[in-house]
Amino acid sequence: MSAQPTCLYCQHANPGNETECRQCGMPLPAEAALAGERRLRRFTWFCVGLTIFCIVMFFWLPRSIA
Numbered sequence: 760m761s762a763q764p765t766c767l768y769c770q771h772a773n774p775g776n777e778t779e780c781r782q783c784g785m786p787l788p789a790e791a792a793l794a795g796e797r798r799l800r801r802f803t804w805f806c807v808g809l810t811i812f813c814i815v816m817f818f819w820l821p822r823s824i825a
């Protein structure tokens with residue numbers, strides 16, 4: 760994962776953690792390998808957002824009328 764993917768379009772060497780070229784914004788060839796990690800990060804943030812939403816709803820919605 761320490762490789763520096765070179766852009767196919769402008770030949771700009773990008774840091775290994777980049778998925779898009781810093782110079783021209785095109786996807787880098789290493790994107791396929793990093794796509795899973797990116798999706799996992801997005802899923803993690805989705806879970807965090809869902810948890811926050813549930814907590815807010817827990818306090819915001821009225822308690823059970825029993």
Ligand SMILES: [Zn+2]
Binds near residue numbers: 771
């Ligand atoms: Zn580029």
